[in-house]
Amino acid sequence: xxxxxxxxxxxxVAAGFAVAAVLLLVVxxxxxxxxxxxxxxxxxxxxxxxxxxxxxxxxxxxLVLGQGVFFGLGxxxxxxxxxxxxxxxxxxxxxxxxxxxxxxxxxxWEPFRSGAVTLIAIVVVPAAVAVLLGLxxxxxxxxxxxxxxxxxxLAAAFAILLIGNPRSTGxxxxxxxxxxxxxxSLRDPANRMTLYVIAVVALLAMVAVARQLMVSRYGELxxxxxxxxxxxxxxxxxxxxxxTFAYAVAAVMAGVAGALFVPIVGIVSPNDVGIxxxxxxxxxxxxxxxxTLLGPVLGAIAVAWAQTSLSERFPSGWTYAQGLLFMLxxxxxPGGLASLRPIVRGWRERQRPSRTADSAGVPSLxxxxx
Amino acid sequence: MEILLSQLFxxxxxGSILLLAALGLALTFxxxxxxxxxxxxxxxxxxxxxxxxxxxxxxxxxxxxxxxPAAFVVGGLLGLALEALLLRRMxxxxxxxxxxxxxxxxxxxxxxxxxxxxxxxxxxxxxxxxGPVQVFGVAFPKTRLFILALAxxxxxxxxxxxxxxxxxxxxxxxxxxxxLAESSGISTRRTDRITFFVGSGLAxxxxxxxxxxxxxxxxxxxxxxxxxFLVVVVGGVGQIKGAVIxxxxxxxxxxxxxxxxxxxxxxxxVLVLIVAFLQARPQGIFVVRTRSLV
Amino acid sequence: MNVxxxxxxxxxxxxxxxxxxxxxxxxxxxxxLRFLIGPNGAGKTxxxxxxxxxxxxxxxxxxxxxxxxxxxxxxxxxxxxxxxxQTATVFEELTVAQNLDIAAGARRGLLTLAxxxxxxxxxxxxxxxTIGLTDLADALAGxxxxxxxxxxxxxxxxxxDARLIMLDEPVAGMSAEEKDETGRLLQRIAADLTVVVVEHxxxxxxxxxxxxxxxxxxxxxxxxxxxxxxxxxxVQEVYLGPGEHSKAVAEAVLGEGA
Numbered sequence: 077x078x079x080x081x082x083x084x085x086x087x088x089v090a091a092g093f094a095v096a097a098v099l100l101l102v103v104x105x106x107x108x109x110x111x112x113x114x115x116x117x118x119x120x121x122x123x124x125x126x127x128x129x130x131x132x133x134x135x136x137x138x139l140v141l142g143q144g145v146f147f148g149l150g151x152x153x154x155x156x157x158x159x160x161x162x163x164x165x166x167x168x169x170x171x172x173x174x175x176x177x178x179x180x181x182x183x184x185w186e187p188f189r190s191g192a193v194t195l196i197a198i199v200v201v202p203a204a205v206a207v208l209l210g211l212x213x214x215x216x217x218x219x220x221x222x223x224x225x226x227x228x229x230l231a232a233a234f235a236i237l238l239i240g241n242p243r244s245t246g247x248x249x250x251x252x253x254x255x256x257x258x259x260x261s262l263r264d265p266a267n268r269m270t271l272y273v274i275a276v277v278a279l280l281a282m283v284a285v286a287r288q289l290m291v292s293r294y295g296e297l298x299x300x301x302x303x304x305x306x307x308x309x310x311x312x313x314x315x316x317x318x319x320t321f322a323y324a325v326a327a328v329m330a331g332v333a334g335a336l337f338v339p340i341v342g343i344v345s346p347n348d349v350g351i352x353x354x355x356x357x358x359x360x361x362x363x364x365x366x367x368t369l370l371g372p373v374l375g376a377i378a379v380a381w382a383q384t385s386l387s388e389r390f391p392s393g394w395t396y397a398q399g400l401l402f403m404l405x406x407x408x409x410p411g412g413l414a415s416l417r418p419i420v421r422g423w424r425e426r427q428r429p430s431r432t433a434d435s436a437g438v439p440s441l442x443x444x445x446x
Numbered sequence: 447m448e449i450l451l452s453q454l455f456x457x458x459x460x461g462s463i464l465l466l467a468a469l470g471l472a473l474t475f476x477x478x479x480x481x482x483x484x485x486x487x488x489x490x491x492x493x494x495x496x497x498x499x500x501x502x503x504x505x506x507x508x509x510x511x512x513x514x515p516a517a518f519v520v521g522g523l524l525g526l527a528l529e530a531l532l533l534r535r536m537x538x539x540x541x542x543x544x545x546x547x548x549x550x551x552x553x554x555x556x557x558x559x560x561x562x563x564x565x566x567x568x569x570x571x572x573x574x575x576x577g578p579v580q581v582f583g584v585a586f587p588k589t590r591l592f593i594l595a596l597a598x599x600x601x602x603x604x605x606x607x608x609x610x611x612x613x614x615x616x617x618x619x620x621x622x623x624x625x626l627a628e629s630s631g632i633s634t635r636r637t638d639r640i641t642f643f644v645g646s647g648l649a650x651x652x653x654x655x656x657x658x659x660x661x662x663x664x665x666x667x668x669x670x671x672x673x674x675f676l677v678v679v680v681g682g683v684g685q686i687k688g689a690v691i692x693x694x695x696x697x698x699x700x701x702x703x704x705x706x707x708x709x710x711x712x713x714x715x716v717l718v719l720i721v722a723f724l725q726a727r728p729q730g731i732f733v734v735r736t737r738s739l740v
Numbered sequence: 741m742n743v744x745x746x747x748x749x750x751x752x753x754x755x756x757x758x759x760x761x762x763x764x765x766x767x768x769x770x771x772x773l774r775f776l777i778g779p780n781g782a783g784k785t786x787x788x789x790x791x792x793x794x795x796x797x798x799x800x801x802x803x804x805x806x807x808x809x810x811x812x813x814x815x816x817x818x819x820x821x822x823x824x825x826q827t828a829t830v831f832e833e834l835t836v837a838q839n840l841d842i843a844a845g846a847r848r849g850l851l852t853l854a855x856x857x858x859x860x861x862x863x864x865x866x867x868x869x870t871i872g873l874t875d876l877a878d879a880l881a882g883x884x885x886x887x888x889x890x891x892x893x894x895x896x897x898x899x900x901d902a903r904l905i906m907l908d909e910p911v912a913g914m915s916a917e918e919k920d921e922t923g924r925l926l927q928r929i930a931a932d933l934t935v936v937v938v939e940h941x942x943x944x945x946x947x948x949x950x951x952x953x954x955x956x957x958x959x960x961x962x963x964x965x966x967x968x969x970x971x972x973x974x975v976q977e978v979y980l981g982p983g984e985h986s987k988a989v990a991e992a993v994l995g996e997g998a
Contacts, residue, residue, distance in 0.1 A: 213724070216728040220540075220541055224544055225675045229673075233713045236709075236710045240709060240710025289854075291856045293845065296834055296857075300842050303832055304832075309813045310792065351668065352668075362545065396553055403550060403553075407546050
């Protein structure tokens, strides 16, 4: 078995997941303070969104500018449940609502008293919104740019809707000050550690799902849709269904990420769901390499980490850095850092001339066809 | 009746602001397929230009008239720089231009915050625009009428430019068939640059108009950019008349739905209506027919 | 009884009042290698666009007992209608084998789609042999030459189990050898299937066509064997009329001494 086929074998993949699990579940908790570990948990939530963006944008060619909406749906659904669970049993009204008015809980909050409904809604609601918007645009073959603009407009409208209804959504401050999580106190460090573990497991599971989708025949079909959608249609497939599926998977990933974000970070507000955070989620994906499996994950974590550490020291510096990253990476390195890999490999192989023979991997242009 | 009239006026006024913001986009998005998110910041730059001009001249009446051409040039030069430095190499990747120009927009906003501060600044309206005009017992603010007039003038001038000048012919030829235009001896590079200058300049003019509506701050552009793009989407790419109709329809719809619900719900309803409209006309109100169907 | 024939009855396509295809009646039987020729703007490509569902049309296009007019593109494809485009569109970032595998799989179930491809389907292997690209199975389609891309496209139409195949200028831009190769490939295919070829290359048409339909201004001008069409005075007029075509082209269509 040569090196290349070993690296793509099942064993290598399993080993890769094992190494990632050890790093995140053993090494990171041992080295990081509980505050830093909480931050890492937050970055992992962004990484989950990034996995979905990599699938929909990198493989499917859909520029998803409104992932903040799905992230926000998951987050607000979870936050509503936590607020209702925290509410004093005598009234059943969450603290911030009781402060603003005496009208009680809006009817559409009520279903989220149930934990089961909440967990189901976190998956179903983002998926349903994505399927609706996806089918509406992809079926009618609305241009890719229009889809990007519509998904962005959705993010803007969602944020405005949240801000415009402070009594039921907490307005621009959002929902915060959660005390428990399904009966467990959020003040207890052991429970916070458990939450972190859940986030790690969720992220690894999403990476596994994305990997399976990418290497499957569906994954090939998605790439085919990205590069020549009309051609796929002429082969008898329905590209709208293919693209909508990837979009919905990305939406569910963002929704779950939002739902975990709430107990880990302790607050969700319109600042996490509008246009700017929605596009902000893309830069990590772009840097890591939009078409790769792990590029988006690593890119998202790196960008979130850089944002925290830079904006602690230079508040306005981060905005400049983010802007420059968008300009430079997308314009000059559209494949992200992952696209540098073949260059590095080529350089390394030139150092070791004996191995160049079987590693070219690029098919010859003038291959005989008869 | 008075409510009807004043709602209609609010809608037309809102539509005229949308139109000013979207007119330049209709040109840059329509002609080159560039999704310029920094268009909003060009609007902001136009507004700050009006602020600077007023501080230099000190007189509100003359400064408005000086600001309009000055902001056109400022916006236009920003557009030229953007086109030359970044977008030139990206015409075959239209979706990526959105992300690149979003980066530009972040930088310009932060620049504005660092230069002009985070608090909003005010530009005084000239005396001849203060107060309302009474029509059928309804008060129409003169500033809003001025913006309406400005939007109409901008549309007329731009349409005339496209219809009757050699430049306009080159722009239309390039929109309809880029490679044919090129092989007929049109320098599409030069056409692109001029189009971008004009489109971005219009953003600057829109910015001056917005100073009449209230104080200006670094996030002025973000408030308008998405709605302006929706106008272009609904209107159909590469068509001025589409943008005009779409802007006024969206303006009136927003104001009417707002009247019976709230501003935030109106935004969502309008978006749903737009998606529904695209089911019937996926390419917007007007379509430029080309031979290539795939 | 074999009902695999294409029959167009009063097929009409108009764009904003401009009639691009005007009440065309035409039938093509299996085993036929039908060439569709005519001056620029005659409506050749629009005609096959209409049959494949890309542009709305009126009239009927009956294929295998079903009327195709008004159906969606991917539904028509599933009825066994395949086509290629003037500019070869293959999936450039997938390999030759992946391209063919996708083309072969429109009827796959969800479970198959969700799994990785372990071996190549029989039809794909066979098609690679037919189009002569077996050696390049793992090459990215984007790296193929122009002619090879056209063959790959034809292969994709073959494996999708199309029984009506419409090709839009398959030999445009090919070398003389590639053209011969393509012509023989088409003759092999046409033995079992119904094949319609839109073509400008008249030498190619004369060498390989079984029958020819001449379109002019959206209407059928003449139909028959190559010799019959060449002898038709109306065809001569269209190709010799002022401003339509050069003498060289006319000679190519009508034979020497036209």
